[in-house]
Structure formats: structure tokens, C-alpha cells
Amino acid sequence: MTSIRVDVVLPCLNEAQALPWILQRMPAGYRAIVVDNGSTDGSADIARALGAEVVHETRRGFGAAAHAGLLAATAPIVAFCDADASMDPRDLPLVVDPVAQDDADLVLGRRRPTTRNAWPPHARLANTYLSWRLRRITGVNIHDLGPMRAARRDHLLALDLHDRRSGYPLEMFLGAAAADWRIREVDTGYAPRVGRSKVTGTVRGTLTAIHDMSALLRVSSAVRNEIDDSPRRNDSDASGNAARASRIGDRS
Template sequence: MIDVVLPCLNEAEALPWVLERMPDGYRPIVVDNGSTDGSDRVAAAHGALVVREPRRGFGAACHAGLLAAGRSAEPVDGAAEVICFMDADASLDPRQLPLVAEPVVAGESDLVLGRRVAAERGAWPLHARLGNAVLARRLRRGAGVAVRDLGPMRACRRTALVGLELADRRFGYPLEMVLRAAAAGWRVTEVDVRYLPRAGRSKVTGTVRGTLRAVADMRAVLAEHGQGQRTTIPA
């Protein structure tokens, strides 16, 4: 069984589609981060393990899901040790999870990122796409990580990720994961996944406040890892 962590803040509209498309052998762990729209009830009704994380922050939700997977983990044997992350807003199709998980299961990669390819016009706003490209270029040049996207659909081994001791609990969590993985000598690769128009409004690039908060978080993580202070909008 492969666990799939889905950080969630008011995604009741999207969750049915996401959870109904979860592949066999993949267990969804929905981490409710203070939703007020009944997301936790929707998730439970669709068979997900629901974890409640009262501390607000994307990284806090991701880390709570990681720890929950560890507490309920099956005996370690190949796929049982692999964990995936993906957004719960229906912008990513769970049926593509095997694309990112299988290279880890096979021992071909240590961290696989899903490189987003827009499925239709408007799925990925231009300013977000350009900002993400700049950030990916900084990772290639500064950290030697050959990626083109800081993709939110990703897979790695659970105990190895716990060992990286990620500290960020905000929007810098995905970036810190890649930086720490590279520093630890992990094989970081990427595969293409379809990127769809999300359900509802984005909490990051869809609002000025969300964008500024994400920029500040990314800058802090880059500075801590010696990558300088300049960055731009993450996707």
C-alpha cells in the first residue's frame, strides 16, 4: 500500500473527484488544515484516512500526513515504504500517481517530481508558470538539481524523508524537500503529469496575499540553504 498525503483547506468541492480516482493500492490521507466547508466529512465519506492539523500552513499539513503514514505503516516491503504527496484541489489526476511512484518503488529514483504540463488553456496561469520556471532554474544552477518544475505531485521513501528533518511548515516545504534531498545525495528526477484547472480559487497564486506569503516563504528557505535572497512566485 502506498500512502498519498493530500493537504486540504476547504476543498469539499474537489475531494469527491480526487478520491474517487485514487488508484488501487494507494491510500489517501487527507490532512484537514482548518477547513470550514466540511472537507473532513467529505473525505471520510469517500474512504480517506482523515488527519486534523490545527497548525495552519501547507508544510504543517504535509508533515502531519507524513507522520500519520508512519504511525499506521504496513511492514516495510517495497511499495509499503513509498509515500506520495499531491494537491487536493483536482488540478492533478490521482490516476497519474503511478508515474511518480513506480520509479521509487523500482529503486530507480529517490525523489520523483511530477512536472506539470497544462492540459488546457488557463490551467496554469502565465505568471505562475514563469515564476516556477525561474525557481526551477535556480535549483538547477545553485543546487545542481535537474528539474524544470517544483511539482506538487511527488514520491519518495517515507523513512528517508523523515530523516531529512524538514523544518519549514509553510509554503517553503516542497522547496526545502528538494534542497535537502539534493544535499543528501538523493537521485531527484521528474516525469510529466497533466495539470488541470483546479476546483475553486487558488490560495497561493490566485490572491495577492497568498502570492506574497509564498514568495516570502520561498525566499527564507533559499536563504537558509545558501541559495541567495532573490526568487519569484512559486506555482
């Protein structure tokens, strides 16, 4: 396990039931940043009482909460994890260590259900289709756009992410792929969440996520075609990669 400082961003909307379990299982040396996104069940007070850093984000949306946490982070490496107890914080070193050891720039947790009912069929089907499209668009061998992930804070800020809804994790991946980051997947556990899901646990939430992500995919495909059709140039330097990544966010 790495000794480098790590901040863990936990977007939170009414997760009072799950937070104690989540925060008590945070690895040593990992600071939890709970981003309260308008909870009405005392989530922020519970998180604060358990020693977490609490940030309030009034603008509703997963991306708004996730980005507020990224801005509040001060550690060199930032990890993201759902706050609903569907993922075990003890798996966080699996996504953090390759980044800390400079073996990868972005590590995604590939969810492996621990029980049959952990992953609703409609959500799993949507994720399978999305992953297939991402492999075709980016050439990255990805199988799950998992919410548990880690990267260096300065690299994430350089992506200049714009989405503040369900498309934030996708925009991060697309920006990283466009910037030629080293992207890896590692297996992580996935259990039934505690409480009611706001996104993939409901058909309506899944459809909303699909809508948000489809817009980003269209933009990514357009940018890729533009790059393929343009004259050959050296895009391997940092400024060239950053420009390619920012085009996705600028058009979303």
C-alpha cells in the same frame, strides 16, 4: 504499476467540491490521507465518507498539513498531491513507480497544463525563475517544483524538515539534493483547480510562497558555500549526507 503499499498525503483546506473527484480516482492500493487544515465546508466529513483516512492539523500552513500527513503515513512509500483537482490521482504511479523500483529516491511531477488557463501566468513565471535558481544552486536538472511527488517514508523523515508554510516542498527538494538523492522529473497533467486557490492562484498567495521560499534559498546558498569552503572530506556516507541535509532545515 507497483504492488507496494503507498500512502497519498492530501493537504486540504475547504476542498469539499474537489474531494469526491480526487478520491474516486485514487489508484488501487493507494491509501488517501486527507489532512484537514481547518476546513469550514465539511471537507473532513466528505473525505471520511469516501473512505479516506482523515487527520486534523490545527496549525495553518501547507507544510504543517503535509508533514502531519507524512507522520500519519505507515506505507513504505509516501506520495503528495494537491486536493484541488488540478492534478489527476491516476498520474500518481508515474511518480511512485521509479521509487518503488529503486530507480530514484525522489520523483517530482513536472506539470504539463491540459488547458491554456490551467496555470496562471504569474505563478508559472515564478516557478520558472525558481527552477532556474534551483538548477544553479543544486546542479539538479529540475524544471518544476511540482506538488505531486513521491519518496520513501523513512528517507523523508530522515530529512528532518522544519518549514511549515509554503516552503515545505522546496525544503524537501533542497534537503534531498544536499543528501545526494537521485532526483527525477516525470510529466504529469495540470488542469484548472476546482474552487479558489489559497496559494498560486492569487498574486498575494504567490508572493507569500516566494517570500517563504526565498528564505530557504538564501540558507541553501550559504550552506553550499560553507561546504565548498571547508576542507575536503568524505561526505558520501549516510551520516554525512543527513548532516548536510539537516543544515538547511536547522537554519530555516
